Every structure is written in C-alpha cells, then in structure tokens.
Amino acid sequence: MASKPSIPKGTRDFSPAEVSKRNYIISIMRHHFEMYGYQPIETPSFENSDTLMGKYGEEGDRLIFKILNSGDYLDKVATDELQTINYKKLTSKISEKALRYDLTVPFARYVVQHQSEIEFPFKRYQIQPVWRADRPQKGRFREFYQCDADVVGSKSLWQEVELVQLYDSVFADLGLEDVTIKINNRKVLSGIAEVIGASDKLIDFTVALDKLDKIGEEGVKKEMLEKGISEAALQKVQPLFHFTGTISEKLEKLSGMLSTSEEGKKGIEELRFICDNVTKLGLQQAILDLDVTLARGLNYYTGAIFEVAAPKTVAMGSIGGGGRYDDLTGIFGLKDMSGVGISFGLDRIYLVLEELHLFPQTVTTGTKVLFLNFGESQTFEAMKAITTLRSHNIKSEMYPDAAKIDKQFKHAERRGIPFVVKEMVGADFILKDIQSGEQFQMDFATLMAKLG
Numbered sequence: 001m002a003s004k005p006s007i008p009k010g011t012r013d014f015s016p017a018e019v020s021k022r023n024y025i026i027s028i029m030r031h032h033f034e035m036y037g038y039q040p041i042e043t044p045s046f047e048n049s050d051t052l053m054g055k056y057g058e059e060g061d062r063l064i065f066k067i068l069n070s071g072d073y074l075d076k077v078a079t080d081e082l083q084t085i086n087y088k089k090l091t092s093k094i095s096e097k098a099l100r101y102d103l104t105v106p107f108a109r110y111v112v113q114h115q116s117e118i119e120f121p122f123k124r125y126q127i128q129p130v131w132r133a134d135r136p137q138k139g140r141f142r143e144f145y146q147c148d149a150d151v152v153g154s155k156s157l158w159q160e161v162e163l164v165q166l167y168d169s170v171f172a173d174l175g176l177e178d179v180t181i182k183i184n185n186r187k188v189l190s191g192i193a194e195v196i197g198a199s200d201k202l203i204d205f206t207v208a209l210d211k212l213d214k215i216g217e218e219g220v221k222k223e224m225l226e227k228g229i230s231e232a233a234l235q236k237v238q239p240l241f242h243f244t245g246t247i248s249e250k251l252e253k254l255s256g257m258l259s260t261s262e263e264g265k266k267g268i269e270e271l272r273f274i275c276d277n278v279t280k281l282g283l284q285q286a287i288l289d290l291d292v293t294l295a296r297g298l299n300y301y302t303g304a305i306f307e308v309a310a311p312k313t314v315a316m317g318s319i320g321g322g323g324r325y326d327d328l329t330g331i332f333g334l335k336d337m338s339g340v341g342i343s344f345g346l347d348r349i350y351l352v353l354e355e356l357h358l359f360p361q362t363v364t365t366g367t368k369v370l371f372l373n374f375g376e377s378q379t380f381e382a383m384k385a386i387t388t389l390r391s392h393n394i395k396s397e398m399y400p401d402a403a404k405i406d407k408q409f410k411h412a413e414r415r416g417i418p419f420v421v422k423e424m425v426g427a428d429f430i431l432k433d434i435q436s437g438e439q440f441q442m443d444f445a446t447l448m449a450k451l452g
Helices: 016-035 057-062 079-084 087-094 104-113 158-173 186-195 199-209 212-226 231-242 247-257 262-281 328-332 346-355 376-391 405-415 444-451
Strands: 046-048 097-099 122-131 143-152 180-185 287-290 304-309 318-325 339-345 369-371 396-398 419-425 428-433 439-442
Touching: 016 122, 016 143, 016 158, 016 346, 046 104, 057 199, 104 122, 104 143, 104 328, 104 339, 143 158, 143 346, 158 180, 158 262, 158 304, 158 318, 158 339, 180 186, 180 262, 186 199, 186 231, 186 247, 186 262, 199 212, 212 231, 247 262, 247 287, 262 287, 262 304, 318 346, 339 346, 369 376, 369 405, 376 396, 376 419, 376 444, 405 419, 419 444, 428 444, 439 444
Parallel strands: 180 287, 369 396, 369 419
Antiparallel strands: 046 097, 122 143, 143 339, 180 304, 304 318, 318 339, 419 428, 428 439
C-alpha cells in the first residue's frame, strides 16, 4: 500500500499564485539592489562543514543541517569509538558538508576565493534559499529564502547610510508603511559590557539581550545570571530596558553611561554619523530608531547592526537585519577586508503583505484568453492566432483536448481566465467575457486590441 505523501516540517509547497507573489517581491528587491549598484552572485546550496561551523556562535552551530557523507559514512569510525564518542566528534567523522545557514559566510568564502577577479569595493546581492534546523512557527521556517545586499572593501560609514536608504526604498515600493529600521552598534554593546564589568561575558551578554522581545526583561536577567553575569552588573544594565527619547537624546544618555569606555564612545560616534546623515537625507516611509537592546546574536558583527520591525498592526518578528563585520573574511585568511550588509526576510515580508492586502491584483494575472477546442477542423487556425497573440505579449492558450464545451468553460473559470474564444466564424472570432457573460464577434485585429 502506497504511503501518504508528506513534506518535512518547516518546509512548504508553493502554488502558482504564491510563486507569482514571491516573484513580485523579489523583482522589486532586485530592481532596487541594481539601482544601488549591487551585482548578483550565487553560491552552492551546501558548503564544506568547516566553512560554516564556528561562525554563528554555539546556538547557530546547533541549527546547521549536516549532510551525511555519501556511501558507507561510518567507515571512518571504529566500532569501539561508536560506544564512547561524543556527537560533536562523531559529526566531523561522518559529515563533511552542510547546508548553508545564511548567505553572508558563503559570501565571505566567495570573496576570498575570487579576490583576484573582484574589483573592490565589491557590492553584491544574492537571492537564494538557506536552511536552519529551527523549531517551525509562524514566520519561521527550516527552508527559506534570504535576499542579501553586502559591500566589502570599504570602511566608509556612508555604506551604512546607503543600506538604510535601500531598506526604505524597497519597503516604500512594496507599499509597506510604518516599518521601523532599528539600529545599534556592537562597539556600544562592548562598551556597556566593559563598564558593568562583564567584558569576559560579552557573547553571553549580547545573546541574552538579543532575546528581550521574546522572553522579556525578567527572562533576559534570569539568563544573564545563569551565565555568570553578576547582580551588580544587572543593576548597571537596568536603564537599558527603559531607554526612551529621540535618537539624539538616547545618544546623549549613552555618552554619559559610556564616558569611561573608548570602544563605547567610538560606537556612539559611528551611530551619530549614520543617524544624522540619514535624517538629513530623509526617508520615504520607514522610521529609523536607535534600539540600545538590539544585539543580534551573530558573533561576526563588529560595528553598526540593523533589524527591521514590521508595522505594529502585524504580529510578526523581524523582516530584515544585518550589520558591519570588519574581519569576516579573516576567518578564511584575507585580513583587513571590512564589510557591511543587510538581509530581507522574503517569507515574512510575504506574510506581512498578505495580511495587509498589499499585493496588487495584477500580480497573479495569468492567461488572458483561452481558445476552446472544437476538434481538428479549427485547432490549427486557433494555434496560428495564439502564436500571433503571444508574439504581442498577450498570454494565450488553447484547451488541449476536444472535451465537452461545458468542461472547457469550467476550466477557464477555475483558472481565473477572463476571456474565452468560443468559436471562429470565417475570419471572425466569437469572444466571451467570462465575468459579465457578454459576447462579441470581431476580426483578429479587433481581438488583439481588446485583449492587449
């Protein structure tokens, strides 16, 4: 007995309408990426494990899908080892490849491998799927697309300014209002860890702080205590949980708090440059906000960090994020290659647009006219007409089988095809408007004008 077909949790099939909507979002992103001078690249769906492991922190490593070596993958493991080996050591023996977790680390690998061919600064965009062994939930999938824009080979903060503008341009074109682009700086977070006496716990501090919107203030404090951050340090951190005011006011408060930290002061200056220039240049629709609790748990960020929040009317996590990484390529041997980039969450953006009814009706427009099949006597003439219509960019097709006319009409209705050519009378065509029920008899030139 055949088993019932299914797909893995956290993955999805996409209908024609869904693919059309996704392509609509991607086409807008691609347009703006190229308007800003970003060039497309693609990298393999899987990488060598050592390319990915250790680049995303302990939590990230846990979420990387490992691929078993082909053939007898246990050959390299001795029988007695199987009884005692821990899973991390076993994994390295039976899996040498892994599905990519994001597009940034593969991009860093690409830059190092192709550095002699690249003109720096190098601005690239990449739209490809990634995989994470995460717990599936609304807006969080195990297979999803990332849409990234990065520039490497420049330390100029004008790149950050431009990336904020790029976010704004894409979301404005999608019709998304009240999107908030949150910004912070890892140097500021390092400065805070320094002044509270927790520099040695920086990673634990930022990972916990990054969960504020998920587990709340008390949850963050509990996790920090469990990681060995002292009660006294938490008292000093307390103001961060209720940090209000304009960007300028927040920067002033930070200046007072981080007056003894050179690293922290540098981060404040970087934030001031970016925010001041974005404000002067102006944004179309998005709101820029300084969020001092924004940490983004990835270890490779060294400067500005971004996260994009959906409109408050939609219950959705972040729909984008990114930041500055001063030495990501250093892990592959290419030192002093600064980069900064952002990512768009295609799947979450899709859900937001769907919930807010922002997809244009024309996005899912398919075939414009269906020619009914009346048998061999008319099919060749019908195909001649269809071929000419297609050459004029009019989506046309013929029902392939000489089925009952009622069945052919129902096929057009179910497909949402607005017009049907019922019959050909001499050189004329009988066209029916499915929605209104009206019929027209016309020559081919008039038919083209009607459908065009």
